[in-house]
Amino acid sequence: MAKLKTLEDYRDEIKHCVKCGGCRAHCPAFGAEHHEGRVARGKIALADALLDGEVDLEEQFLLDMSQCLLCGSCYAQCPNKVHTEEIVAATRREIARRKGLSTFGFGVATVLKHPKLMNLLAKSGGTLSSLLFKKIPESSGLRLRFPAPFISADRTLPPVTAKPFRERFPEVIPGKEGAPTVLFFTGCGINYMYPKSGEALIKALKFLGVTILIPQEQACCGLPAVSAGAGETVERLAAINLEMFGKHKYDTIVTACASCHSGLGQIYPGMIDGEGDYQKKIRDIFVYLVEQGLPEKLEQLPRAEKRIKVTYHDPCHLRNHGITKEPRAILKALPQVDFIELPGPGSCCGLGGTYSVYHYDTSKKIGAKKATLIEETGAELVATDCPGCIMQLQDSINHAGGNQRAVHILDLLAEALP
Amino acid sequence: MLDKTIISNLEQIVGKKHVLTDKASLICYSYDATQRKFLPAAVVHPGSTEEISRIMALANQHRIPVYPRGAGSGFTGGSLPTSTDGIVLGLTRLDRILEIDEENLVATVEPGVVTEAFQKAVEKVGLFYPPDPASLKMSTLGGNVAECAGGPRCVKYGVTKDYIIGLEIVTPTGDIITTGGPTMKGVVGYDLTKLICGSEGTLAVITKVIIKLLPLPEAKKTMLVLFDSIDGAAQAVSSIIRNKIIPATLEFMDGRTLDCVRDATSLEVPDSARAVLIIEVDGDREFLDKQAHKIAEIIKPLGVVETRIAETPAESDALWQIRRSVSASLRRVNPDKFNEDICVPRSKVPEMIRKIDTISDKFGVPIVNFGHAGDGNIHVNIMIDSKIPGEQEKADQAIAAVFAGALELGGTMSGEHGVGIMKAPFVGMELGNAAIDYMKTIKKALDPNNILNPGKIFPSDV
Numbered sequence: 112m113a114k115l116k117t118l119e120d121y122r123d124e125i126k127h128c129v130k131c132g133g134c135r136a137h138c139p140a141f142g143a144e145h146h147e148g149r150v151a152r153g154k155i156a157l158a159d160a161l162l163d164g165e166v167d168l169e170e171q172f173l174l175d176m177s178q179c180l181l182c183g184s185c186y187a188q189c190p191n192k193v194h195t196e197e198i199v200a201a202t203r204r205e206i207a208r209r210k211g212l213s214t215f216g217f218g219v220a221t222v223l224k225h226p227k228l229m230n231l232l233a234k235s236g237g238t239l240s241s242l243l244f245k246k247i248p249e250s251s252g253l254r255l256r257f258p259a260p261f262i263s264a265d266r267t268l269p270p271v272t273a274k275p276f277r278e279r280f281p282e283v284i285p286g287k288e289g290a291p292t293v294l295f296f297t298g299c300g301i302n303y304m305y306p307k308s309g310e311a312l313i314k315a316l317k318f319l320g321v322t323i324l325i326p327q328e329q330a331c332c333g334l335p336a337v338s339a340g341a342g343e344t345v346e347r348l349a350a351i352n353l354e355m356f357g358k359h360k361y362d363t364i365v366t367a368c369a370s371c372h373s374g375l376g377q378i379y380p381g382m383i384d385g386e387g388d389y390q391k392k393i394r395d396i397f398v399y400l401v402e403q404g405l406p407e408k409l410e411q412l413p414r415a416e417k418r419i420k421v422t423y424h425d426p427c428h429l430r431n432h433g434i435t436k437e438p439r440a441i442l443k444a445l446p447q448v449d450f451i452e453l454p455g456p457g458s459c460c461g462l463g464g465t466y467s468v469y470h471y472d473t474s475k476k477i478g479a480k481k482a483t484l485i486e487e488t489g490a491e492l493v494a495t496d497c498p499g500c501i502m503q504l505q506d507s508i509n510h511a512g513g514n515q516r517a518v519h520i521l522d523l524l525a526e527a528l529p
Numbered sequence: 530m531l532d533k534t535i536i537s538n539l540e541q542i543v544g545k546k547h548v549l550t551d552k553a554s555l556i557c558y559s560y561d562a563t564q565r566k567f568l569p570a571a572v573v574h575p576g577s578t579e580e581i582s583r584i585m586a587l588a589n590q591h592r593i594p595v596y597p598r599g600a601g602s603g604f605t606g607g608s609l610p611t612s613t614d615g616i617v618l619g620l621t622r623l624d625r626i627l628e629i630d631e632e633n634l635v636a637t638v639e640p641g642v643v644t645e646a647f648q649k650a651v652e653k654v655g656l657f658y659p660p661d662p663a664s665l666k667m668s669t670l671g672g673n674v675a676e677c678a679g680g681p682r683c684v685k686y687g688v689t690k691d692y693i694i695g696l697e698i699v700t701p702t703g704d705i706i707t708t709g710g711p712t713m714k715g716v717v718g719y720d721l722t723k724l725i726c727g728s729e730g731t732l733a734v735i736t737k738v739i740i741k742l743l744p745l746p747e748a749k750k751t752m753l754v755l756f757d758s759i760d761g762a763a764q765a766v767s768s769i770i771r772n773k774i775i776p777a778t779l780e781f782m783d784g785r786t787l788d789c790v791r792d793a794t795s796l797e798v799p800d801s802a803r804a805v806l807i808i809e810v811d812g813d814r815e816f817l818d819k820q821a822h823k824i825a826e827i828i829k830p831l832g833v834v835e836t837r838i839a840e841t842p843a844e845s846d847a848l849w850q851i852r853r854s855v856s857a858s859l860r861r862v863n864p865d866k867f868n869e870d871i872c873v874p875r876s877k878v879p880e881m882i883r884k885i886d887t888i889s890d891k892f893g894v895p896i897v898n899f900g901h902a903g904d905g906n907i908h909v910n911i912m913i914d915s916k917i918p919g920e921q922e923k924a925d926q927a928i929a930a931v932f933a934g935a936l937e938l939g940g941t942m943s944g945e946h947g948v949g950i951m952k953a954p955f956v957g958m959e960l961g962n963a964a965i966d967y968m969k970t971i972k973k974a975l976d977p978n979n980i981l982n983p984g985k986i987f988p989s990d991v
Contacts, residue, residue, distance in 0.1 A: 127864070131562045132602040136645070136666035145621045147557035147601070160556050172553040190856040 112350050113385035115342050118201040122162060125198060127191045128155040134185035134195070139459040140178050140466075143476040148175035151185035151195040158202045168206055176202050178470060180463025180477075181338055182427035197381065203340025266471070267506040269304045276306035277325060280313065286322040291362035293399070294324045294392075296352075298371035299331050300498025308498070311525030312367050312396055318528050319403055326355050332374030334428075338464025349379055356389035364389060367396045367521055369426030369497035370464075376432065395429060397437040397496060397520065409444035409527065418449045421523065422490035424481070424504060425457040426497035438496050438520055445527050451488045458484075462503035478507030486513050494520045531570040531614060535591060539573055539616070542583045547574040547622070558617045561601040561608050563951055569596065569610035572617040578697060578705055578736040581618070585734065585981075586703030588616065594983050597730040599641065599672030602664045604868055605949030607676060607729045611984045618734065620671050626650055627737070634742045635694070635711045640671025640735045644678075657745040659686035662945070671735045677727030679945030681778040681809075684903025686743075688945070690726035695739030698725060701732070701976035711739050724971075729947050730982040732975050749777060749811035750821050751845035752838045754828060755802035759783055761832035762804035763879040766902045768827050769808070770875075774820060778809035779903030783882055786855055786897040793858035796851050802834045806902060807852055855899060862895050863912035867924055871935035872944030875905035884934040885909060892927040894920070906944035932958055948986045956988050
């Protein structure tokens with residue numbers, strides 16, 4: 112079984128941080144609160160101190176380690192390419208190992224220190240404790256992202272669907288004869304909250320004529336569990352998915368969620384014994400569609416008379432993998448869309464795995480910056496390629512009193528396809 | 530450790546949540562870019578000049594060392610809390626731009642404002658703050674003033690102190706005074722503003738900075754020139770300036786740096802190139818093309834391998850990529866880097882590079898050089914693997930030899946990083962005893978109990 116690396120395994124990489132402080136310019140959590148413990152350099156110093164037995168798992172240490180969105184903005188700009196997001200996740204696992212905290216223990220520890228917040232959250236707990244939410248399996252990352260008692264009453268969340276996406280389709284949808292097979296890794300966001308975007312993806316793949324494979328046994332990618340420090344959960348989920356990738360026959364794996372893309376493409380291969388043939392087959396859906404020449408086909412469609420102004424938000428987990436051009440190429444080619452570039456398109460939306468659950472105030476501050484930038488473009492829609500970002504963007508826009516909608520690019524693509 | 534009463538006094542002054550004494554927080558304020566580590570006894574984040582004044586009075590009364598800190602991005606340890614009973618005075622809460630006066634081209638800021646944020650704010654109204662240290666995205670103006678930061682644009686525009694016309698400071702004994710002011714002239718009394726600029730936080734805590742601004746140049750043009758020798762590049766610098774053109778930027782990289790970049794990146798660097806100059810001219814748009822081509826003409830006979838001129842901002846950015854890739858490329862030579870910043874008269878740059886190559890060979894440590902050719906400020910990077918026994922000693926010897934070499938050529942051991950603790954043992958090589966005594970007399974008069982950033986600059990204090 113593939114195993115996650117331990118904090119000890121990162122000892123050398125930790126030493127590569129030269130404390131230049133460059134991360135101070137790029138960390139969204141530090142941008143919202145100027146404390147050195149918030150920024151990558153500080154967290155690296157703390158992880159180093161923990162390894163050396165210089166610091167205990169004291170309150171401030173836990174708080175600092177919980178204050179990271181794992182967005183990788185620091186890594187993207189780091190002159191020495193230190194993976195702080197991996198080191199923080201490994202530190203959280205180390206804390207869970209030593210303290211035996213529940214999977215989202217950091218957050219609980221933080222919230223418990225604020226009895227008022229705790230009361231407020233408990234009162235509004237009804238939102239997600241509905242029957243529908245119970246349909247979501249315990250192992251899904253959504254459970255970690257929205258542990259019912261901790262969700263604030265003023266937060267906009269999408270409804271949980273009565274019929275999950277994977278129940279709507281057969282496991283195999285045959286394409287043209289001899290056409291390649293595409294495995295769709297749906298992720299929890301599309302399966303339980305945004306099934307329409309999944310249907311849009313099916314429409315696009317059918318348009319290309321490929322055979323579609325939606326394995327029913329697929330599980331959550333595990334990224335929220337990485338964020339929560341729940342190492343065993345990550346390993347269990349990885350085992351299910353890696354077995355699935357080994358069992359089926361397919362040419363490509365597509366994701367329509369930045370987090371899933373990162374979970375499959377970065378977390379699994381980074382695990383001990385996590386590498387495999389599946390790696391080179393993983394594609395973000397828009398990278399795949401661009402490879403298949405879809406933009407050229409879309410450009411042949413007549414331009415709509417009434418067009419809608421759309422801007423694009425780069426999810427951290429695609430931007431970090433250099434996927435920025437392809438989603439834009441599809442958006443720009445859509446006949447009903449006038450594309451407007453967003454200033455600071457790659458700045459984090461503020462969701463950050465389980466971050467926004469436990470640090471909703473800071474998360475809102477980060478989201479508010481984004482909402483202002485979106486407002487300034489004059490766009491009616493902000494499109495992106497990640498259900499998590501869509502949720503956070505819509506919540507941020509609502510808090511800012513804006514009237515823009517956050518959508519998946521796939522939703523717009525489905526409108527344009529015959 | 531600090532007495533409980535002192536901690537509670539500090540909490541009364543700045544509020545409980547702005548005094549940190551837990552181990553995790555102390556670790557987070559124990560370092561800077563030197564990678565040296567000293568745990569303080571407390572970290573205090575004041576919110577006003579008055580609070581700082583009260584902290585200094587308290588510290589002076591109880592003889593507690595105070596270490597002012599901006600972003601902690603210094604290369605010489607200027608902000609390090611070297612004494613275990615010391616207080617880190619974090620100034621990042623004071624981060625407001627108080628005024629941008631477009632009538633008088635003057636701005637007033639608090640010390641915690643990040644340099645780049647300030648530049649963007651003044652550029653929005655067509656004004657210009659030229660000093661551009663490499664750390665400008667994170668370093669603070671207070672830190673820039675304390676260290677008298679430089680940067681590539683200094684060749685044309687000068688260093689930080691050339692733009693600071695007034696300060697509000699808190700003295701080591703807790704008095705609040707202002708130096709200079711928002712006027713372009715002022716000769717009443719000693720020029721304390723200039724004394725504080727570059728004093729590395731040893732004479733006063735800077736609480737407000739009054740800054741002179743320039744009109745923003747309309748445009749700039751970037752060119753990259755590859756030479757077959759460092760002498761060609763150095764002669765190019767002299768020839769350009771002799772022809773009455775002062776570029777905004779004249780950055781160079783030596784052959785060994787180019788080797789690293791060639792090995793580590795996919796950037797196009799011809800094998801025959803042994804030096805590169807990145808030249809930027811700024812000013813009125815129509816005038817820039819002419820200037821760029823005149824420069825190309827001037828340097829043509831000096832062993833030019835290739836000239837690339839950017840026509841768009843994107844192309845300019847691509848030319849800078851070669852410079853930006855240096856840091857990560859060097860890491861592949863060896864994991865540990867000692868970054869010194871000697872400065873020599875600009876005509877002596879080739880001689881200095883040759884001296885450094887000799888030193889590198891003599892001590893068997895790789896040394897690569899790049900920096901600000903226009904003002905003779907060379908970043909000397911000594912690359913070692915400190916895990917290997919004996920390497921650190923070799924590096925120390927090489928550093929001393931580099932300093933000696935710079936001094937022989939009429940140069941200095943630090944153009945812009947300052948002394949801090951890293952260069953303090955070497956200061957005697959550059960300054961005579963009388964000069965050091967003169968400086969220490971000033972320090973002693975202003976800080977009789979030696980509580981403000983003690984242990985910095987002067988060799989005997991280390």
